[in-house]
Amino acid sequence: MQKIERLVAITLLLQARGKMTAKRLADILGVSTRTIYRDIMALSLAHVPISMDYGPGGGYYLPDDYHFESAIFTREEAVSLVLSADMAGNYSLFAGDDGLHRALFKLEATLPEEYRVDVRAARERILIDTSAWYNHSIPTTAYLEIIRSAVLEARRLDILYPCLTDTWSMQWQCVEPYGLVLKGVSRPQMRTGIWYLVAFCHKYQTFQTFRVSYIENLHVLKEHFIPQADFDLQVYWQEARKYLDEQAQKLVLILRIAGAARHELKGSYTVLAEERDGSITVRIDMASLEGAVSYVLALGVDATVISPPQVRSAVATTAQAIAEMYDLTNLDKQRQPR
Known part of the structure; x- marks a missing residue:
């Protein structure tokens, strides 16, 4: 969450829920209390009338008659804020809070018409699929904000x-x-999701779906492109989901895990067998072959792939490529002056 989005989230939370402590705000927004203190100071400098009650039952609060001023935002910030509000209303600890939803609607209603035009255009490129897949671990998305900017620009x-x-x-x-x-994912007592990038790939000359958490690195190029006028993100996603659902249902990973590495298992798994030496055989439902390979490689030599064969083959090929990349002889050759 960007700083400007966090500042608005704090303001909306105080409007919707009343008095809140810095610690409670920090817990909801996933930041430190020191960050909240700095954000409160920034809001005060922007003439947002936040007050503070000290002692037991104290906290930050806003006047009952406070109205959000959208004029303090640029056009780009306004678009970013409303898109973040869309996601916050569906996929975070804000979910299910009717008071906050009303505050979000009021915020959007205060935006100038030219800003709302940009918001409508942006919503055509940011899609939230609320149908949930099975429960599994949610990876980090390090490049999400950069990709979002590239999509909008x-x-x-x-x-x-x-x-x-x-x-x-x-x-x-x-x-x-x-x-x-x-893409919505069911989790205990909250709603979250997995981000996918829909893009036209120059190498294959077709539209493809990329899981954002699998992107290892990226560069934003200077060139802009003109989107195809007949492309419909929602129609494309309906077809892409059929393939992704099929892949998710088919790939069942069976591993034998050494006893010393049992504590390194992540996410949801089922123990199928346990041996006297402490090793176990587990079943893990994976969303893709790429995800299965990454999961196994993270466990190193303590994991043996029993099935499926394509995962075992892909892990072996990748491990060999890594070994060749770090081969000392090749490194020495690369260091020699030409």
Whole structure:
């Protein structure tokens, strides 16, 4: 969450929920209390009338008659804020808070018409799919904000992404980012999701779906592109989901895990067997072959793939490629002057 989005979130939370402590705000927004103190100071400098009650039952609060002033935002910030509000209303600890939803609607209503035009255009490129898949771990998305900006600005990207052909390897691909989709995932007592980038790939000359958490690196290019006028993100996603659902249902990973590495298992898994030496055989439902390979490699030599065969083959190929990359003889040759 960007700073400007966090400042608005604090203001909306105080409007919707009343008096709140810095610690409670920090817990909701996933930042430190020191960051909240700085944000409160920034809001005060922007003439947001936040007051503070000290002692037991104290906290920050706003006057009952306070109205949000949208004029303090730029056009770009306004678009970013409303999109973040869309996601906050569906996929965070804000979910289910009717008071906050009303505050979000009031915020959007205060925006100038020219800002709302941009918001409507941006919503065509940011899609939230609320149908949930099975419960599994949610990866980090380090480049999400950069990608979102590239989508809204229609700017080309070079992305380093796993390529599954005869071998599994990381390859650079030039893409035109058309949209982002947040695919809902069911989690205990909250709603969250997995981000996908929908982009036109120059290498294959077709639209493809890229899981944002699998992007290892990226570069934002200077060139802009003109989106195809007949492209509909929602129609495309309906077809793409059929393939992703099929892949998610088919890939069941069976591993034998050494006893010493049992505590390193992440996410949801089922123990199928336990041996006297402490090793276990587990079943893990994976969303893709790429995800299965990354999961196994993270466990190193303590994990043995029993099935499926394509995961075992891909892990072996990737491990060999890594070994060759770090081969000392090759490194010595690279260091020699030419």
